[in-house]
Amino acid sequence: MHYNKLNKEQLIHKIETETFNRITISFYKYVSIDNPENLRDELFIKWNELLCLGRIYIAEEGINAQMSIPEYNIDTFKNLLNSYKEFKDIPFKIGVEQSQSSFYKLQIKVRKQIVADNLDKGEYDVTNVGKHLNAKEWNDAMDKGATIVDMRNFYESEIGHFKNAILPDAETFSEELPMVLNQLKGKEDEKVLLYCTGGVRCEKTSAYLRNFGFKDVNQLHGGIIDYAKQIKEQNLPNKFIGKNFVFDNRLAEKITDDVISKCHQCGDACNTHINCSNVRCNILLIQCPKCAKKYSDACSEKCMEYVLADAQKKAELDKLHNYRPIKRYFKSTSKI
Numbered sequence: 001m002h003y004n005k006l007n008k009e010q011l012i013h014k015i016e017t018e019t020f021n022r023i024t025i026s027f028y029k030y031v032s033i034d035n036p037e038n039l040r041d042e043l044f045i046k047w048n049e050l051l052c053l054g055r056i057y058i059a060e061e062g063i064n065a066q067m068s069i070p071e072y073n074i075d076t077f078k079n080l081l082n083s084y085k086e087f088k089d090i091p092f093k094i095g096v097e098q099s100q101s102s103f104y105k106l107q108i109k110v111r112k113q114i115v116a117d118n119l120d121k122g123e124y125d126v127t128n129v130g131k132h133l134n135a136k137e138w139n140d141a142m143d144k145g146a147t148i149v150d151m152r153n154f155y156e157s158e159i160g161h162f163k164n165a166i167l168p169d170a171e172t173f174s175e176e177l178p179m180v181l182n183q184l185k186g187k188e189d190e191k192v193l194l195y196c197t198g199g200v201r202c203e204k205t206s207a208y209l210r211n212f213g214f215k216d217v218n219q220l221h222g223g224i225i226d227y228a229k230q231i232k233e234q235n236l237p238n239k240f241i242g243k244n245f246v247f248d249n250r251l252a253e254k255i256t257d258d259v260i261s262k263c264h265q266c267g268d269a270c271n272t273h274i275n276c277s278n279v280r281c282n283i284l285l286i287q288c289p290k291c292a293k294k295y296s297d298a299c300s301e302k303c304m305e306y307v308l309a310d311a312q313k314k315a316e317l318d319k320l321h322n323y324r325p326i327k328r329y330f331k332s333t334s335k336i
Contacts, residue, residue, distance in 0.1 A: 153170055
């Protein structure tokens with residue numbers, strides 16, 4: 001078993017002193033993997049030598065990865081991945097906005113599934129998925145009135161989404177699947193469009209819907225990330241508004257200048273996600289600059305008190321409060 005040995009401060013310093021550029025990429029593939037644990041250890045050694053960072057999930061059903069690769073190593077990295085028969089010719093998505101600090105360390109975790117869904121195996125077949133649409137085909141289908149479904153969580157769609165899309169109020173993918181099935185009831189013979197960040201959740205959703213009798217299921221090839229790239233390269237109309245939420249230190253990529261969400265504390269227009277500065281809470285929220293100053297980057301007065309306290313006071317507050325939020329995401333102006 002191989003793992004990182006540096007603490008967060010050391011990892012951040014290491015990134016800040018690098019003299020080369022990094023590229024943020026993502027990729028996934030549903031493919032049978034016989035021994036995820038062995039593959040995990042093997043990839044960690046090889047990718048660590050290439051100074052790769054990121055968060056990667058490996059399961060018997062495949063791989064799902066978001067990574068930061070040194071620009072000078074990108075071709076070596078791709079060749080290495082292609083040397084595995086399971087991952088040969090795997091498509092990559094390049095981040096819309098690049099950052100040196102999208103990830104601070106390399107984490108490769110073995111999971112039961114690459115996207116947790118709580119489904120029975122008989123409820124989907126990932127070899128029977130929907131049709132993949134490029135950006136032009138997607139736009140055309142939207143123009144013709146197809147039903148559009150956002151397969152991301154509410155905090156993702158809150159800051160950006162496709163126009164007229166169904167936006168399920170779900171906190172997890174497993175919670176969202178039966179919710180979407182219910183919302184689409186009666187549309188089994190109609191054209192349905194699915195989209196997510198990079199495509200991995202839509203792949204499973206399309207198989208799930210086809211299993212329940214939906215005949216014309218389509219998914220956005222490469223997700224929002226690749227859509228943004230295609231519309232720019234091909235000068236196509238952009239039908240996505242706002243930001244694309246991403247699961248790394250950037251938290252979002254700007255697709256358009258539209259601000260469609262509000263500060264969770266005061267209600268002013270804002271689309272900047274942060275994590276509460278009280279590390280014992282760490283809840284995700286949208287916070288405007290005014291509230292960031294007022295609450296010292298915390299989600300509430302209680303958490304702000306903890307952030308500003310000295311070590312002795314923190315110890316006293318730890319005995320009085322449980323800062324761990326019931327949910328991971330802050331949705332309203334109510335205090336936690």
